[in-house]
Amino acid sequence: MSLSAHEVNHLKHAPEVEGVLPVFFHRWSPRSFADRAVSPATLAKCFEAARWAASSFNEQPWRFFLGTRGSATYKKIFESLGEFNQVWAASAPVLILGVARTKFSHNDAPNRVALYDLGAAASYMTLQATALGLATHQMAGVDLDKARKLLEIPEEYIIGAAIALGYQGEPTALTNEQMHKQEITPRQRKPLDEIVLSAWGEPAKLS
Ligand SMILES: Cc1cc2nc3c(=O)[nH]c(=O)nc-3n(C[C@H](O)[C@H](O)[C@H](O)COP(=O)(O)O)c2cc1C
Numbered sequence: 001m002s003l004s005a006h007e008v009n010h011l012k013h014a015p016e017v018e019g020v021l022p023v024f025f026h027r028w029s030p031r032s033f034a035d036r037a038v039s040p041a042t043l044a045k046c047f048e049a050a051r052w053a054a055s056s057f058n059e060q061p062w063r064f065f066l067g068t069r070g071s072a073t074y075k076k077i078f079e080s081l082g083e084f085n086q087v088w089a090a091s092a093p094v095l096i097l098g099v100a101r102t103k104f105s106h107n108d109a110p111n112r113v114a115l116y117d118l119g120a121a122a123s124y125m126t127l128q129a130t131a132l133g134l135a136t137h138q139m140a141g142v143d144l145d146k147a148r149k150l151l152e153i154p155e156e157y158i159i160g161a162a163i164a165l166g167y168q169g170e171p172t173a174l175t176n177e178q179m180h181k182q183e184i185t186p187r188q189r190k191p192l193d194e195i196v197l198s199a200w201g202e203p204a205k206l207s
Pocket of ligand 1: 027028029030085137138139140141142161187
């Protein structure tokens with residue numbers, strides 16, 4: 001089966017729930033990106049959203065390496081990706097790598113929620129990107145040693161995830177069968193009664 005980018009985008013949208021911001025239902029993670037650059041002004045809007053995420057002690061432990069196609073940073077992030085991710089992420093015009101400082105600035109004590117804060121900021125970025133008509137795909141599949149070496153990431157920073165960002169491409173561009181299949185399959189989530197609890201094993205009452 002072959003579907004267009006437009007058809008797939010429709011199929012990936014989750015059913016809307018009244019009162020919930022549509023952007024949450026519209027974000028999804030494609031592996032095919034269009035051959036279209038993203039302007040610096042548009043990228044700045046995505047990072048602006050990330051900047052305003054909450055963080056423990058307002059530490060803002062996140063730092064983002066930004067690589068646009070053709071840049072040395074792009075090459076370094078791409079080289080740090082796992083093999084599976086390299087297969088598809090090469091089509092993305094922008095690659096980002098998020099890292100977080102694991103010590104608080106005010107007292108040098110360990111910040112156990114540094115990755116949590118980075119994840120929140122990355123989440124804001126992906127949602128802002130969606131609102132701007134962009135697509136994002138986060139990746140845990142990163143060779144951490146390679147990334148640390150190539151990007152000269154200091155010891156006290158933990159590496160989070162890489163993010164491919166760009167405009168959604170045609171699913172048919174994916175020649176890998178598994179990737180193409182996933183690209184055209186509707187998204188699924190656990191039901192609320194499995195993830196919201198009043199006690200362990202007991203769903204919270206939400207209606
Ligand atoms: C932290 C994180 C790491 C991920 N790592 C990878 C990865 O290495 N490779 C990949 O193809 N997808 C990766 N994904 C994408 C997930 O598989 C995807 O978000 C999930 O299946 C839900 O689909 P959706 O984002 O379209 O809703 C990752 C997502 C997150 C949030």
